[in-house]
Amino acid sequence: MDIREALYTTRAMRRVKPDPVPMDIQERIMDAAVRAPSGGNTQNWRFMLVDDKEVIAEIGPIYRTAMGLLWQTLYAERVAAAADDPDAEESKAFTRVYNSAQWLADNFETVPLFLFGFTQNDTSGSSIYPALWSAQLAARAEGIGASLTQVLAFQHDDVLNILGIPTDQGWGMAGCVSLGYPTGKWGVAARQQAHEVSFRNQWGEPVGFETPEPLWP
Amino acid sequence: MDIREALYTTRAMRRVKPDPVPMDIQERIMDAAVRAPSGGNTQNWRFMLVDDKEVIAEIGPIYRTAMGLLWQTLYAERVAAAADDPDAEESKAFTRVYNSAQWLADNFETVPLFLFGFTQNDTSGSSIYPALWSAQLAARAEGIGASLTQVLAFQHDDVLNILGIPTDQGWGMAGCVSLGYPTGKWGVAARQQAHEVSFRNQWGEPVGFETPEPLWP
Numbered sequence: 001m002d003i004r005e006a007l008y009t010t011r012a013m014r015r016v017k018p019d020p021v022p023m024d025i026q027e028r029i030m031d032a033a034v035r036a037p038s039g040g041n042t043q044n045w046r047f048m049l050v051d052d053k054e055v056i057a058e059i060g061p062i063y064r065t066a067m068g069l070l071w072q073t074l075y076a077e078r079v080a081a082a083a084d085d086p087d088a089e090e091s092k093a094f095t096r097v098y099n100s101a102q103w104l105a106d107n108f109e110t111v112p113l114f115l116f117g118f119t120q121n122d123t124s125g126s127s128i129y130p131a132l133w134s135a136q137l138a139a140r141a142e143g144i145g146a147s148l149t150q151v152l153a154f155q156h157d158d159v160l161n162i163l164g165i166p167t168d169q170g171w172g173m174a175g176c177v178s179l180g181y182p183t184g185k186w187g188v189a190a191r192q193q194a195h196e197v198s199f200r201n202q203w204g205e206p207v208g209f210e211t212p213e214p215l216w217p
Numbered sequence: 218m219d220i221r222e223a224l225y226t227t228r229a230m231r232r233v234k235p236d237p238v239p240m241d242i243q244e245r246i247m248d249a250a251v252r253a254p255s256g257g258n259t260q261n262w263r264f265m266l267v268d269d270k271e272v273i274a275e276i277g278p279i280y281r282t283a284m285g286l287l288w289q290t291l292y293a294e295r296v297a298a299a300a301d302d303p304d305a306e307e308s309k310a311f312t313r314v315y316n317s318a319q320w321l322a323d324n325f326e327t328v329p330l331f332l333f334g335f336t337q338n339d340t341s342g343s344s345i346y347p348a349l350w351s352a353q354l355a356a357r358a359e360g361i362g363a364s365l366t367q368v369l370a371f372q373h374d375d376v377l378n379i380l381g382i383p384t385d386q387g388w389g390m391a392g393c394v395s396l397g398y399p400t401g402k403w404g405v406a407a408r409q410q411a412h413e414v415s416f417r418n419q420w421g422e423p424v425g426f427e428t429p430e431p432l433w434p
Contacts, residue, residue: 003223003358007249007351012258027426030411032224035431036350039367040292041229041314043409049425052418075257097258125342126367126392130350133253134224137354141220150256150343164420175343192260194247201269203381208266209244214252 001141008216010137011189013145014104016180020051021113025142029115029179032138038127045128046171048116048163053109058162059152060108066154067105071098093190104147104178113179115146116163121170128174135177145182148175188214218358225433227354228406230362231321233397237268238330242359246332246396249355255344262345263388265333265380270326275379276369277325283371284322288315310407321364321395330396332363333380338387345391352394362399365392405431 026049038045050056071079075098082091082098104111117132119125129148136146152159156173165171193214198207243266255262267273288296292315299308299315321328332352334345346365353363369376373390382388410431415424 001220003218003220003354004249006220007355008252010254011252012254023426027411027428028432030415030424030426031428031432032221034408034411034414035225035228035406037227037229037365037406040295040318041310041406043414045414046420047411047415047424048420049415049417055418078257093258101257123340124367124370124391126346126365129343129346130365133347133350137220138224148254148343148347150341153341163418166420174341189252189254189258191251194244194251194264197251197260197262198247198264198266200266201272201380203263203265203383207247207264209240209247211244211248215245215248 004216006137006140008188008214009186010140010146011187012100012147013182013184013186014100014147014178015107015183016111016145016178017183018110018112019181021144021179021181025139025144026113028142029135029138029144033131033135036131036134038131039124042127044120044122045131046118047131048118050114050116050163051112055162056111056114057109059114059159062155062158062162063108063152064105066151067101069154070151101149101151104149105151111178111180115177115179117174117177118165118171119174120172122174125174132175132177139179140186143181144179147178149178150175152176188216221433223354223357225405225431226403227357227363228404229317229364230399230401230403231317231364231395232324232400233328233362233395234400235327235329236398238361238396238398242356242361243330245359246352246355246361250348250352253348253351255348256341259344261337261339262348263335264348265335267331267333267380268329272379273328273331274326276331276376279372279375279379280325280369281322283368284318286371287368318366318368321366322368328395328397332394332396334391334394335382335388336391337389339391342391349392349394356396357403360398361396364395366395367392369393405433
């Protein structure tokens with residue numbers, strides 16, 4: 001697959017089938033992921049693939065609790081706004097995200113594979129998210145849908161206990177990627193165009209190009 | 218370019234020529250970058266391309282100060298270890314990173330383009346590093362070398378002043394990517410293999426595959 005197709009069409013694919021992800025595909029995903037850069041090339045990361053149904057069943061209820069907390073806190077305003085004026089464009093966009101995220105919570109136990117990323121004594125995230133994003137792009141090339149979720153951060157300690165993470169050595173969970181064969185179709189996700197969110201040389205100054213539509217396909 | 222070639226060969230390319238990066242390439246890089254996912258698809262990000270020599274000249278000395286602080290703090294142990302035993306494999310690996318990073322500091326003013334990423338009231342980094350990594354992958358496909366640096370975080374306020382960032386609205390710098398035509402060659406960077414840093418279902422448990430060499434090319 002062409003790099004541009006991967007970059008444009010690897011959107012959050014939360015709705016996946018329960019079919020397992022073959023081991024050779026998992027291996028290629030991880031082999032690609034660890035090529036990502038990390039600060040000082042320290043590679044101070046660990047990854048965990050979780051496909052044990054018992055482990056997933058332990059995390060599922062925790063995920064749903066965390067998701068509920070997220071809707072009540074960080075996204076409370078958007079939840080309320082979408083309820084107040086469901087036909088507004090912003091409400092519709094948020095409802096799409098809401099439904100997709102809630103699908104993952106409701107169906108957590110049917111997802112065949114999760115990839116957890118861990119860092120040690122790292123707070124910026126700059127040395128783990130490139131690798132997790134590479135994993136998602138590599139998955140896309142294999143026809144596997146993926147979505148990064150930070151929701152479990154709300155119940156960080158519970159998850160770390162289940163997975164046996166040595167927190168006394170400074171290891172912590174940076175994120176969790178759900179993986180599986182998508183039920184929906186690939187496509188370019190709706191985004192603000194680059195010139196709407198980019199400046200040149202000074203905050204607020206035009207970036208110097210303007211493209212009304214995505215440049216791919 | 219195939220996605221796998223991009224994922225395997227987009228390593229930190231700090232040594233670049235002073236030749237400018239054409240505007241249409243900058244546009245394609247940014248157009249691809251904004252397709253990356255962000256938490257709740259909020260796209261609560263801003264980007265800034267900096268190619269004004271005067272702005273770059275203002276940041277250069279700050280970057281060198283910050284780099285010096287980094288060697289004296291976070292990397293002090295590795296600097297000392299490399300000096301003590303320069304022929305050890307670890308020392309050689311570190312010295313490569315050191316020389317490359319110091320090259321960027323010493324030659325900051327010759328780099329033709331920098332891409333800054335900003336987030337608002339975000340601490341995890343999960344909603345900006347995928348986009349910055351996408352920018353680097355898109356740059357790779359155009360033959361442009363890139364490297365994410367967090368070094369300026371040491372002098373965060375100075376940089377934000379120069380670039381006019383509205384910190385009173387909660388905006389902060391997440392990272393800076395240097396961009397330019399590389400002086401060196403592309404290649405697969407040395408990394409620990411996936412099975413050495415990956416577990417399955419429980420910390421410390423084998424991931425279930427083992428590959429002595431990168432699976433690409």
